Amino acid sequence: MHHTAILFLEFGAVLLGLGVLGALALRAGISAIPLYLIAGLAFGTGGVLPLATSEEFISIGAEIGVVLLLLTLGLEYNADELVSSLKGNARAGIVDLVLNAAPGAILALLLGWGPVAALAMAGVTYATSSGITAKVLSDLGWIGNRETPTVLSLLVFEDLTMAVYLPILTATLAGLSLLSGAIAVGIALATVTVVLLIALRFGKWIEAFVSSPNNEVLLLKVVGLALLVAGIAQQLQVSAAVGAFLVGIALSGQLAHDAQALLAPLRDLFAAVFFVFFGLQTDPTKILPVAAIAAALALVSMLTKLATGMYAARRAGISKAGQARAGIALVPRGEFNIVIAGLAVAAGAHPDLGPLAAAYVLILAAFGPLAAKLVQPLFEAIAKRA
Amino acid sequence: MEVEQTALPGIGLRHEFTTHSGRRIGVISHRTGRRDLVIYSKDDPDRACEAVKLNDEEADALVELLGAPRIVARLNQAHAEVEGLVSLQLPIPATSPYVNRPMGDARVRTRTNASIVAIVRNGQVYASPGPDFVLLPGDIVVVVGSADSTAEVGDILAEG
Known part of the structure; x- marks a missing residue:
């Protein structure tokens, strides 16, 4: 068969399969991410239906997926919000970082994977999936709740931490010597700072350049700018994802809303491809041996997130039930944990890291939203008795 | 009476206040223009027990109903x-x-x-x-x- 024909057949079948899985997830009321990962496992090496030719194409699609995920995340916030959240919630944010980076890092060290893998695993357990959490909040009608601003500002803090963490991780994974590594990290942090400053001071100029009444022009300009900056960032060892995130932050106001609405379908397509790609790279036969460890890690990091949410909400003067809700809302992990694990796998980290991260995210992306749904009636009962 | 304003990063703004009779009500203004009227639970004052989604027209109607006698x-x-x-x-x-x-x-x-x-x-x-x-x-x-x-x-x- 012709190469293009096979490519279309495979890629089409994958997308169609994802669509069917997405419909199932919708009916079950869970996030589609775990199902996409499972689909990837099935199509990948060692899976039931290995793909022949489209893997390379999917890998590029996955890279674009990461850029679009981070770009739309950045579009949700503007620079002022980031700065004010940084000021108001620094303490809760640091508690979040310490408590939730620890389980992953400690596990990696216990398993003897070395400090670089520990840094990557710290990121895998640290970041809450802002996408899944936002959906949980809206599905359960928790957006109006008084603990919700606390949860949201923790998410903002985490995303900002990512902007600093990802460049450091990229530089460390590149295996640079201490000096050149330090220089790379320095360049990375300087770039992040400069872009944030530009976004704060000259955001209007960038918007004036990008803005257009025509959707087509706007789409091309935003995606073009994001890919361009992502490429430059990658070249500077800052990580393409961070570049795209910073472009998103620089754009704000009506322009950001318009761009977000335009990008949403494109992001959904490529993000799904990204999750499949991560599954493709992971050998499903390797998951079983690490499943128990992943489950234990999931349990521990669920408790640490719960503690984080409760601590932050108590500081904000929220009552017991609200504290527990804040904790449970923070449990889901998803896209960024996979992005981080993906970076580590691509750089040739320990072979068990990919399967472990996949199993871990599978558990928490599926169970996090369910847990929130199950405990809602429990909280109501507790509140009534109190 | 004090109306409290809270930013909801990525979503919009929330305004809320406590009524004379001790109930807490609020309005969430989404960036998309959607408005939610929320009423907080008596048992758990942090929880929105009712959230009513309002489009522009419905929000206007509510404003007129509540506002007319006041005028x-x-x-x-x-x-x-x-x-x-x-x-x-x-x-x-x-x-x-x-x-x-x-x-x-x-x-x-x-x-x-x-x-x-x-x-x-x-x-x-x-x-x-x-x-x-x-x-x-x-x-x-x-x-x-x-x-x-x-x-x-x-x-x-x-x-x-």
Whole structure:
């Protein structure tokens, strides 16, 4: 068969399969991410239906997926919000970082994977999936709740931490010597700072350049700018994802809303491809041996997130039930944990890291939203008795 | 009363306050223009037990329903501050000779020197109605003038 024909057949079948899985997830009321990962496992090496030719194409699609995920995340916030959240919630944010980076890092060290893998695993357990959490909040009608601003500002803090963490991780994974590594990290942090400053001071100029009444022009300009900056960032060892995130932050106001609405379908397509790609790279036969460890890690990091949410909400003067809700809302992990694990796998980290991260995210992306749904009636009962 | 404003990063803004009777209510303004009216639980004051999604039109309707009597009250207050000026709210009884007739037929201003400044119908305020405004039973006519003239308007609207 012709190469293009096979490519279309495979890629089409994958997308169609994802669509069917997405419909199932919708009916079950869970996030589609775990199902996409499972689909990837099935199509990948060692899976039931290995793909022949489209893997390379999917890998590029996955890279674009990461850029679009981070770009739309950045579009949700503007620079002022980031700065004010940084000021108001620094303490809760640091508690979040310490408590939730620890389980992953400690596990990696216990398993003897070395400090670089520990840094990557710290990121895998640290970041809450802002996408899944936002959906949980809206599905359960928790957006109006008084603990919700606390949860949201923790998410903002985490995303900002990512902007600093990802460049450091990229530089460390590149295996640079201490000096050149330090220089790379320095360049990375300087770039992040400069872009944030530009976004704060000259955001209007960038918007004036990008803005257009025509959707087509706007789409091309935003995606073009994001890919361009992502490429430059990658070249500077800052990580393409961070570049795209910073472009998103620089754009704000009506322009950001318009761009977000335009990008949403494109992001959904490529993000799904990204999750499949991560599954493709992971050998499903390797998951079983690490499943128990992943489950234990999931349990521990669920408790640490719960503690984080409760601590932050108590500081904000929220009552017991609200504290527990804040904790449970923070449990889901998803896209960024996979992005981080993906970076580590691509750089040739320990072979068990990919399967472990996949199993871990599978558990928490599926169970996090369910847990929130199950405990809602429990909280109501507790509140009534109190 | 203090209205609390909280930023919801990535979503929009929330305004909330506690009513005199101790209930907490709020409005979430999404960036997309959507409005949510939220009512907090009695048992758990942090939890929104009801969240009603409102589009632009529905939000406007709610504002008018809640706002109309307040506008009349404020009008009364303003007039009370001017000495000798009275404002009355006169309901149109079903037996009034002016029911289903244009307001101009009553020739209120010529006969009494008082002015009809607004009509309240179904909670909605029609400010400065013209002479061709058709009166319906149940309308409330807001009239401004001296004590005597406004009392006369009441008689005219009731008996002709």
